[in-house]
Amino acid sequence: MSGSDELDEAIALANSGRSRPATPPAPRLKRIRRIQWADEQAEAAAHGERAEGTAHTDGASSSGARRQDRAHTSDSPEGPGRTEEAPTPTWEEARALAAGAVGALPPTKLPLDRARGHTLAAALEALTDLPSFDTSAMDGWAVSGPGPWELARGADGAEAGGLLAGHRGEPRQLADGQAVRIATGARIPAGTSAVLRSEQAQLTAKGRLRTDSPPQPGTDIRPRGQECRKGDELLPAGAPVTPAVLGLAAAAGYDELEVVRRPRAEILVLGDELLHKGRPQDGRIRDALGPMVGPWLEAFGGDVIVTRRLGDDAEALYEAVATTTADVVVTTGGTAAGPVDHLQPTLRRLGAELLVRGVRVRPGHPMLLATLPGADPRGGAYLVGLPGNPLAALSGLVTLAVPLLRTLAGLPERAVPQATLGEEVAGHPHDTRLVPVVREGSGIRARIRPLRYAGPAMLRGIASADALAAVPPGGAAPGTDVPVLDLPW
Numbered sequence: 001m002s003g004s005d006e007l008d009e010a011i012a013l014a015n016s017g018r019s020r021p022a023t024p025p026a027p028r029l030k031r032i033r034r035i036q037w038a039d040e041q042a043e044a045a046a047h048g049e050r051a052e053g054t055a056h057t058d059g060a061s062s063s064g065a066r067r068q069d070r071a072h073t074s075d076s077p078e079g080p081g082r083t084e085e086a087p088t089p090t091w092e093e094a095r096a097l098a099a100g101a102v103g104a105l106p107p108t109k110l111p112l113d114r115a116r117g118h119t120l121a122a123a124l125e126a127l128t129d130l131p132s133f134d135t136s137a138m139d140g141w142a143v144s145g146p147g148p149w150e151l152a153r154g155a156d157g158a159e160a161g162g163l164l165a166g167h168r169g170e171p172r173q174l175a176d177g178q179a180v181r182i183a184t185g186a187r188i189p190a191g192t193s194a195v196l197r198s199e200q201a202q203l204t205a206k207g208r209l210r211t212d213s214p215p216q217p218g219t220d221i222r223p224r225g226q227e228c229r230k231g232d233e234l235l236p237a238g239a240p241v242t243p244a245v246l247g248l249a250a251a252a253g254y255d256e257l258e259v260v261r262r263p264r265a266e267i268l269v270l271g272d273e274l275l276h277k278g279r280p281q282d283g284r285i286r287d288a289l290g291p292m293v294g295p296w297l298e299a300f301g302g303d304v305i306v307t308r309r310l311g312d313d314a315e316a317l318y319e320a321v322a323t324t325t326a327d328v329v330v331t332t333g334g335t336a337a338g339p340v341d342h343l344q345p346t347l348r349r350l351g352a353e354l355l356v357r358g359v360r361v362r363p364g365h366p367m368l369l370a371t372l373p374g375a376d377p378r379g380g381a382y383l384v385g386l387p388g389n390p391l392a393a394l395s396g397l398v399t400l401a402v403p404l405l406r407t408l409a410g411l412p413e414r415a416v417p418q419a420t421l422g423e424e425v426a427g428h429p430h431d432t433r434l435v436p437v438v439r440e441g442s443g444i445r446a447r448i449r450p451l452r453y454a455g456p457a458m459l460r461g462i463a464s465a466d467a468l469a470a471v472p473p474g475g476a477a478p479g480t481d482v483p484v485l486d487l488p489w
């Protein structure tokens, strides 16, 4: 754990309202030295230096490792053979990198009943005027001129048949002073000046129609083209296909829509320590990410094809990533440099190109983003490596996976909204902190309040949160506006 992580833990502990457990009787000097060492490492990473023993490339690197170097290192002034890490991106830069790393998936046509949840690949233009004919907005009488009115009659002298929605053919023209029964949605006959609602009409014994509240011309008539004219843009490309969009598209004459499909995601849960049922025991813990990452990705526009549990098996990980059919592979755990953290070696073995390795955000700083080589002209799939600590994994999701998915899905970039902090929030010295918050109050008094239990390994805070606030390095005072990512439920 780095010094910064200790700070996170300390903040979480303070926020939890509990006191720090009895400090271990370690000599004070030793403890300080350990933190300093960790800080030096963090500083070294931030400044692009590589700690001894963690270098991942050398003269004998694979072609994959060479590709990785292209993305992450620049030629050092000290000459070839020594490479320098690109600076670790800030949280904002990492989100932009993920969003800009890809283009939208190619468009495809889907029938309306399968288009929900995808994104419009092209603007939705009306194929017809809406309404496509002058329509009665009420059940009542189509009337011509000022009342009272005579009922329109057929050649046989009987009252003309009422006009119903869906009647084929042009209704007969109304002469001045005539009225005919009409239903909501029926075509308005030529010569109609207004529709008189049935509850406002009185039919006399002599078959005349009168009213105490004569309608103004045009009353309760929906004129052709009131909502749109043929060719009008109803929605821009990039609009998500919601149930309302399906209804609008059908009303405007569409049977199928040109959409960018939801990106397919495969989730690989890594870690031998994980149990998938029952209580944690014998040093093993429950997998908290398997049940959580899929629904989270689905809520943010992904189509999860499978969640697989691979343990800490490097070969299984290699096979799974090399043969994936997904657009985005999301792994959990194994991002760091521990003895069974196989992700980075596997990516090198695959010839993947690391676009992001580490982000200046807490929790979640070891997150990574890579492109996988493949036959696809887009350059293969993408891999998002989420750190194993559960809140750190969610940080990786909102920082890298969500912007990537949105771009793949053809959704436009969206500015992160801001909200006002109701109290002071401690910050990390150099990195953004993502903090679970709840919203309180409304209008100009609306505030966000940070929640307790927000340590990297904790889910208790986020489970009752409305949003994640991005607290800038150094922290923020009450009344400060900070970016806020709403949770999708």
Ligand SMILES: Nc1nc2c(c(=O)[nH]1)N[C@H]1C(S)=C(S)[C@@H](COP(=O)(O)OP(=O)(O)OC[C@H]3O[C@@H](n4cnc5c(N)ncnc54)[C@H](O)[C@@H]3O)O[C@H]1N2
Pocket: 001, 002, 005, 269, 270, 271, 273, 274, 285, 286, 287, 288, 289, 290, 332, 333, 334, 335, 336, 337, 338, 341, 363, 364, 365, 366, 386, 387, 388, 389, 390, 392, 456
């Ligand atoms: N020497 C260093 N060690 C660590 C550093 C560091 O900078 N230097 N960073 C720490 C931070 S911060 C994080 S986050 C983790 C990231 O490590 P990994 O991505 O390799 O994750 P693991 O080691 O596999 O797991 C970390 C932690 O999370 C638990 N875990 C993993 N998967 C799950 C799951 N599905 N459900 C619940 N909990 C899970 C795992 O048991 C570990 O406790 O590295 C730190 N170390």
Ligand code: MOO
Pocket: 005, 008, 361, 362, 363, 364, 365, 366, 387, 389, 392, 393, 456, 457
């Ligand atoms: O603190 Mo780690 O950043 O849990 O990701």
